[in-house]
Amino acid sequence: MTEAPSYSIAVRALCEFTAKVGDLDLRFTPSPTALEGIVGHRTVASRRSEGYQAEVSLEGVYHALKVKGRADGYDPVRNCLEEVKTYRGDLGKQPDNHRQLHWAQAKIYGWLMCQKLQLPRIDVALVYFDIVSEKETCLAQSFDAPQLQAFFEQQCALFLAWAEQEMGHRLARNLGAQALAFPHAGFRPGQRHLAESVFKAVSTGRCLMAQAPTGIGKTVGTLFPMLKALAPQRLDKVFFLTAKTPGRKLALDAARLITQSDPALPLRVLEMIARDKACEHPDKACHGESCPLARGFYDRLPQAREAASQITLLDQAALRDIALAHEVCPYYLSQEMARWADVVVADYNYYFDFSALLFGLAQANAWTVATLVDEAHNLVERGRQMYSATLDQPALTAVLKTAPAPLKKALQKVNRQWNALHEPQIAAYQAYGKPPEKLLQALGSCVTAFGDYLNDHPQGLDSGLQAFYFDALQFGRVAESFDEHFLFDIHKRESGRQRSLSTLCLRNVVPAGFLRPRFTASRSSVLFSATLGPRQYYADLLGTPADTVWIDVESPFQAQQLDVQVISRISTRFAHRQASLEPIVALMARQFEERPGNYLAFFSSFDYLQQVAELFAERHPHIVTWTQSRGMGEAPRQAFLDRFMEHSQGVGFAVLGGAFGEGIDLPGSRLIGAFIATLGLAQFNPVNEQIKQRMAVIFGDGYDYTYLYPGLQKVVQAAGRVIRTQQDQGVVMLIDDRFGEAKVQRLLPQWWSVRPEQAPSPDKYHHNPT
Secondary structure: OOOOEEEEEEHHHHHHHHHHOOOOOOOOOOOOOOOHHHHHHHHHHOOOOOOOOEEEEEEEOOOOOOEEEEEEEEEEOOEEEEEEEEEEHHHHHOOOOHHHHHHHHHHHHHHHHHHHOOOEEEEEEEEEEOOOOEEEEEEEEEEHHHHHHHHHHHHHHHHHHHEEEEHHHHHHHHHHHHHOOOOOOOOOOOHHHHHHHHHHHHHHHHEEEEEEOOOOOHHHHHHHHHHHOOOOOOOOOOOEEEEOHHHHHHHHHHHHHHHHHHOOOOOOEEEEOOOOHOOOOOOOOOOOOOOOOOOOOHHHHHHHHHHHOOOOEEEEHHHHHHHHOOOOOHHHHHHHHHOOOEEEEEEOHHOOOOOOOOHHHHOOOOOOEEEEEOOHHHHHHHHHHHHHHHEEEEHHHHHHHHHHHHHHHHHHHHHHHHHHHHOOOOOOEEEEEOOHHHHHHHHHHHHHHHHHHHHHOOOOOOOOHHHHHHHHHHHHHHHHOOOEEEEEEEEEEEOOOOEEEEEEEEEEHHHHHHHHHHHHHHHHEEEEOOOOOHHHHHHHOOOOOOOOOEEEEOOOHHHHHEEEEEEOOOOOOOOHHHHHHHHHHHHHHHHHHHOOOEEEEEEOOOHHHHHHHHHHHHHOOOOOOOEOOOOHHHHHHHHHHHOOOOOEEEEEEEOOOOOOOOOOOOOHHHHOOEEEEOOOOOOOOOOHHHHHHHHHHHOOOOHHHHHHHHHHHHHHHHHHHOOOOOOOOOEEEEEOHHHHOHHHHHOOOOOOOOEEEEOOOHHHHHOOOO
């Protein structure tokens, strides 16, 4: 009896491993969108005879290897196996190594079909379908079954040594993870509850939303139980997804702590970073004639992959060292290693975006994955951004001046349709129920023209044209999904030539419909944050499955550790802002004199921050201050944080919801208090008012969903910077009369003991987003 195969691989993944050679070359682009590809495959199938079989499931075995996939089509009358590839542009400019890869896939499917139907021979065809002209180019060859079998076994043999290494790695990984002990002497209060809930969620295949206070060790408390679940739940990968760079660093630190606590655990942890941060030659194009790290990339990749597979923590620095040692691109080496890592630490967009790499790999390879979504409150706004699209007319007018002749006509047509939108709109801002059809048609033709041009001019586009092209692609992609969860709006502004220019936005306001399939595609998704309430708000906007478990982890901190005061005699509304400056400065100075140390002061805008900071410095020059500035880079941000030392004293001024409102750790005397002079409410403007109206229609709660809940989430996150350990003592001053309202206080953490400084005046009991 033959032993069951113990390593499974998709046909495409096998061929990409064994049959990719030569340069990394991104010039034969752009590829059709996923929707265009699906439509193209259906069109080809619809043209075939009645007995034609589309999407044929096939599989075969070679020693311990099982190879499986879906052949695009088989015509039993012609005895022809077809591999369909959609494209746009000049097929003659397709690189040879692309064609070689396609033939490898087609021949493997050919053998699997011969095996399935016991065929002595078969015709194998590559069918290239041009999505613009809808013409087919068919390249066919006839093969005897033994020829195809030999090719199949040759490819499998090339992969088998790696497969055996991977099987050994996985076995050792699973055994090691099962024996893994918690990396600390014990769990912090609340941390065990969180870890047990994560393990139970992945064991039962459910989604978990965990509101867990800052300071309990959420990162280790979620990653550790996922590693313990690797073997019993047969997980292929764990994706640790973060909103910002500090979150990625915390995840890598947690992985380092766990692996160092058990050096025998053979775990591969990979950090993925953005292409622009990983690129060694930003002035060069991604093909072998331009970039030395693209030249011969696939020829040197096996050695680089082997070296990288021996490293436990493949962070940005380690990956770069290996890539440069083997003269391959670090960014594309990281994409390759995503296939072979056990834990991948990456930004949200690597799993949730339209063309997300990790989600695409998981689907293509039928991986069983679990996802950890760090600081998940950020996923509402990040989701909205991922599924929105903006076009700026000044950018179009700028590229029109420099556009090459083949693109000018298409761009001018877009501009004419765009200008036509201005005539009926009187107001500067207007929202509409749907995007304009004629403009979308013009944009579609424009995108096609760009694709054709790129195929004829592989050297590419200048930066302005390329940026507009990518924006147009995104606009078209979002327009395909437009429904009641979107707004389309036009923001006009007068140009110097007495005519309007505008910005068009397809604005996603409810990302749930896009996020839900990503949650359900994983074995378990765990969303955790210190601020995931109210529960219904996040469930509605994130689209978590109906059987999602929600827990509120108890705080390890005592109420007496944090003195929370509501300063209700001061209003921070825009209309009262000038009058608030003096009392805020006096309040901050008095607190500083009573208990000198390091404080953070949060405000609703840079303008407000600047006014208070200037007055504070003028009135109290002996107190050291430092301020956040607009567009702060990573180095200035770190310098700002470095001012908070154990024995220093002073006040750092920051904007609520910015870089210093969450994700920073200043324990002990590095930070002893925070002044929060705002409810964090979104700016009162036409866009937010439109969102409020849409929230009211969909959920029946426009104001709270648009202003109050997101605002107070920022307040609680900022306050969470103060108490980081069970030994910390600190103060938080909530400065605004609205903090005294019962409705607002119900949204604050339960472990806080809020102390009113003064009862709010009755005439100020009204909601005003400004």
